[in-house]
Amino acid sequence: METTTATVGGAILALFGGALLLWCAAEVRLRHRVRRRGRPAVATVVAEADAHGELDSAPLLSFATEPSTVGAQGVGAHTAHSSGTLAVEACELVLTRPRGHTPLRRPPRLVPGTSVRIAYDPRRPGLAVLAPEESGPRTVVADLLWTALGLGCLAAAALLLLVAA
Known part of the structure; x- marks a missing residue:
């Protein structure tokens, strides 16, 4: 293999593997943060109005958020505060x-x-993220497979760059 080809191939694999690992880490961190700090709710899986939406592996969910005080905007029950102001x-x-x-x-x-x-x-x-008991062990397996793919690309990149040097 030529030095230029090995160098370019190694660089492309390194970029792809690094980006994949960053994406995996960001998604796992996001899911954990939302599960830890987010609000729990019960959602209903909604039928897709679009034929292309049915091909998506993630279901379309519908849920109502919990009430939160938002000044004078929004829809919901009006409540009076001790200061005499009206909030929604x-x-x-x-x-x-x-x-x-x-x-x-x-x-x-x-x-x-x-x-x-x-x-x-x-x-x-x-x-929103599915609760851990709803997503099951397949999510962990998928995370591990994506991580293994990223690490494999980085290992192949390192090998190609060593061959080129």
């Missing part, structure tokens, strides 16, 4: 797909109408 407790209906759900096919248990437990970020309700 807003509930929002959210339609989103959970993050970190990366199987090749949608699990058969996630059919429209099924209830699943989730956690969502109260500041960004569209950011």
